[in-house]
Amino acid sequence: MARKRKGRDISGWLVVDKPAGITSTAVVNKVRWALGANKAGHAGTLDPDATGVLAIALGEATKTVPYITDALKAYVFTVRLGQATNTDDAEGEVIAESDLRPTDTQIKEALTPFLGEIMQVPPKFSAVKIDGQRAYKLAREDADFEIAARPLWVEELVLVDRPDADHVVLEMTCGKGGYVRAIARDLGAALGCFGHVRELRRIWSGPFEAEDGISLEQVDALAKTPALDEYLMPLEAGLADLPELKCTPEGVVRLRNGNPGMVYPGDAEYGEEAWASFQGRPVAVGIYKSGELHPVRVFVTPSEG
Template structure:
């Protein structure tokens, strides 16, 4: 018999404005403790020194994490030109330098080559698995290895400021699996001057925005109090990018048992993934077929 998790059965999202110097896992653990929640996870890792939106899913909301992970995300970051590091950010050792400095027009022109469907090689100091081991572990042990390029959709990449010759500030909107450190590294190589990320902030992820997130100080102040519960956002926000269909009462009952149930749908195509609601609450996510939703994720609600 499986052991029951300790803590409260609470479901929803707590959006955190992650501070620098903490891992995403540490944030999740703190939130779980602060809310005395029995289950929590996050939608998209941020590097320890990065700041910005980290959406923490609680309880049944963890079933919606894939839809936030797959959603578009936006980053604001500063690239230090003239230096490459072994980690592709300011935490690493400088491994190459250059006196070359591109003009603003050269930078803008180079950014166009990173738009649309591109192939990107993740940093060697990343959580990518190589023959069952994390790349960062192999990198720390000075092992020789290669990481295969991966596809990435970049919707937008623009220069927002050029404080001085050594620095350029950029904003990027991209899809799942993007590494901002790789963008900085590859941009520096393309410009012939090297480059690495100096500062990084995720400004939004799917429906969640950093400016709406709780600060670390707020979480610590309200930890283990009823007031913190007031900041929990509905599970349904994690489904914002999927179309919604309305379940009938009988259809909702069937879907809760994992069976296809009747729904009322508008502008939803046969075979499309969507979510069904009943009385304003999510019942299931699944595939729409001929007036029914065939569930692949069912939400267990009180």
């Protein structure tokens, strides 16, 4: 029999505006402690030096994490032109330099090939696994290895500022699995001047925005108090991109037992993924077919054990 996790049966989302200098895992652990939650996880890692949206799921909301991970995300980042580093960011060692500085027009033209479905090679200092080992571990050991390119959808990539000749500020909207550091590296290569990320901020992720996030200082200040609970967003916030269907009284019983259940007509099309609710509470996520939702994930509320 599985051991019951210690902590509160609390479910929902807490959006943290992550500061620089801390890992995503450390933020999750801090939030879990502050709320006394028995289960927590995040929907998309940010590098330690990156800031912005870190959406943390608690309890049953962890079942909705894939829907945020798969959603579009937006970043604002500064590229340092004229230098390449071994980590593709400012923390790394400079490994190549150039005096060439492209014009704004040249930069804008160079951004076009990065739009749409592209193939991207993740940085060697990344968590990608190579023969069972993390790439960053192999890189620290100066191992000789290659990382295969992988697809990335880039919805938008635009120049938003040029503070000086050495720096360019870009905004990118992309799908899951993208590395902003790789964009900076590859843009620098395309321009013939090298480049790396100087600053990086995730401004939104799916339905969650940085301006709505709570700071880590606030989490500390409100830890273990009911005031912190006021910042929680409901579980269904992670399902914002899916249509909602209302359960019939009979259907909710069947869905909670993991069986297909009847739902009232709604915006979902046949074969489409949707989520079902009953009396304002989320019940399950599944596939809509012929008046029934076929559950993929079923939510358990504390009162249901």
